[in-house]
Amino acid sequence: MRSLLHISNPSACKKHCCSTCRCIVIVIVPATVSLGLFLGALAAASNVYFTSPNQAFTFPRPFSSGCDIFSGDWVPDPDAPYYTNDTCSVIHEHYDCMKYGKPDLGFVKWRWQPDGCDLPRFDPWRFLDRMRGKSIAFVGDSLARNHKDSLICLLTRAAEPKPSWPSSKQTVYYYGEYNFTVTNFWAPYLVRHEQIDEDGPAHTGLWNLYLDEPDGVWAAHLAELDYVVVSASSWFYRPSMLYEAGRMVGCHYCLQPNVTDLTLRYALRMATRAALRALSGADGRFRGTAMLRTVDPSQYEGGEWNKDGNCVRTRPNRRGEKTLEGVELDFRNLQVEEFAAAEKAAADAGGEVRMTLMDTTAAMILRADAHPSKYRGWTPEKHFTLHNDCVHWCLPGAIDTWNDMLLHMLVPA
Template sequence: METPFGRSHGQPKTTTIVLTLILLTLLFLTIIPVFYPSLGYPFFLLKALSPKPSPTTAYQPELQTPIKITAGEDCDIFSGKWVPNHNAPYYTNTTCWAIHEHQNCMKYGRPDTNFMKWKWKPEGCELPILNPAQFLEIVRGKSLAFIGDSVSRNQMQSLICLLSRLEYPKDVSQTKDESFKRWIYPSYNFTMAFFSTPHLVKAEERDPNGPTHTGLFNLYLDEFDERWTTQIEEFDYLIISGGHWFDRPMVFYENHHIVGGHYCLIENVTDLTKFYGLRKAFRTTFRAINSLENFKGVTILRTFAPSHFENGVWNQGGNCVRRKPFERNETTLDGDSLEFYMIQIEEFESAKRDGRKKGKRYRLMDTTQASLLRPDGHPSRYGHWPHENVTLYNDCVHWCLPGPIDTWNDFLLHILKMEGVRSHQERLYSGGERTGFK
């Protein structure tokens, strides 16, 4: 059979050419959705159909590039190293208003800038820097919630800043409480929310001072924190995280009775350790999600990000003064951070197995290794003016903005892309009817 580019003689070959062209066209239309599953139209229309940048944002052609998936299921994007990125940062403290003051390192005089100029390089593949147009196109008409502590809010603020190159969100919060924020991107009908729940489960402050002067908390380890569990059924994506607050003194309740605690120093209360509390809290959190009959979204666990205090703990002179990332052979995950990480992974895998029976979907955002290698990315003492008389310790828990935490949202975009591939495969395998993807 002669190809369409060969010579033809007579009607039979003309028919063959026409049939070949039809087959090639059908093949092309079939392949395109596989690589661009989250778009309702071919990638070459993205530039024409994407909304123009907001008046406060200069038009930047690189934002309009087509969606690409360079790392597939067989590439572990969470294992790699940091390499120089001279194009960073992609926003500054003067172009983004969403930066929390305590993470505004440039405003408060941090003298070096190299901590902003690195990107994560996975082994065997590439992880693209977050493209705002791609991200917002994928989440058009959808909703995403960050659920956790102030480090979770730190990631949300990073995402707002990264997307600000294209559009800023509108605050549509239903309360003035800064612990529960809701934003919408009008051009994309995309909703983003933050639910503050440092312990993930129901909790209350028992003593504002406590044994370590950081508060003593009652944790009801088998009870849902209804401030967020009653609000999430409508969301398409949940990002669950936590850990750092479990270092503080706690009293543990189960079935409405005290069962133990962590460094609570109360007579006749057994010290069950913070690891017991963390495990039970994550178990209850995932049980809450699996119990929601109407929740059809994707639950993403963002794993523990270690702090980097050296020469003392956080309230005894500890600080983080390094000025470049660790090489992989310079440090290891150990001690409490390793235990926190393993507990999260174990409870995640258990919840994933249980949730699969109910059609729930779980995905992992393993930020632990990438974060472990960035001792240079914290505010340290650059979270306030030097002359201010404030009771703030060196901050080696949160992350400067711009900074390494921006890479967490590169991970997030990749997860959303791969979720689009899964959704397309589900429709193919189920004849158009959505089922739980294993």
């Protein structure tokens, strides 16, 4: 392994499913990673869904008094990285850019600097002390797993966990000295789902989504969790049949007669709503801190995801050089709206649940330099060809900032 220690239509189908790209947004098995990558790319590729050019990309209020950690810019960090692929064994091959020969490794030498305040680098000892006797779960798709891997790697300076796999959709890391547990739940739609056609109208499968039923993979564990980070978006580009209250209400790109296409926006909104409702504390199960992480932007340049699109930059963009737009802007806006409603619901339920928004979108849209591109491992599945990955994040790298933010949100300055 290379160590960072040594560096100072069919037109209808094409129109609706493959024209602007995006790929996967916390646990999956390797076979699922490739599928998520494809569909993450789909987001960046689709120009069928668009946003009014007058629609603003706004930030929520600062998380803590006087400091909006989500608004800022990237500045040099000569001390990075804080782990390598030699010191951290959990890095999935999909994110191990060093092992697979990424030539420009300067992307690790940056940190996020909020406006008017500081965001300290992740302190693993402080984090573990804060989490003593507690548990945190990452719920979502492969970008959620990407986030989890970053956290485990950052903690390796202080402690090594004991891993276990209760099921193919759940991974657990236990830190015995601290009685602290990190759990990853593979729940790419957040809600209950089932595949009904492995090919489907876009060759990416056709799925039933039960938009008002949180996925039992994670929801069954709510009473035992102290912190839950939810994030999902990219799997919603896949064709799906949409159900509420046990009844089909429409679909997304199912191409079936007499079925209303409600769009992927509707599906994501309702699934996010169901997940946040389960975390609001209304049913008495969850009594901890719930975090919603916003959508990651796609980073393809020079072409679409399947037409030589790539991410070959060697430096971050400066603020203002790249802006969120299209369906990704819509996704982020609806996430913020659903979060605001859930925050109110939690307050109305007695305020025992703390709702927080991890708005990483603005920071990550500037980091097209920090994706794997072709420098990662991946075994293509039946219907997929290997393409550049400009959606997931190299480890170590820019995604480590999410855990800088996480610690600040758990222990505000």
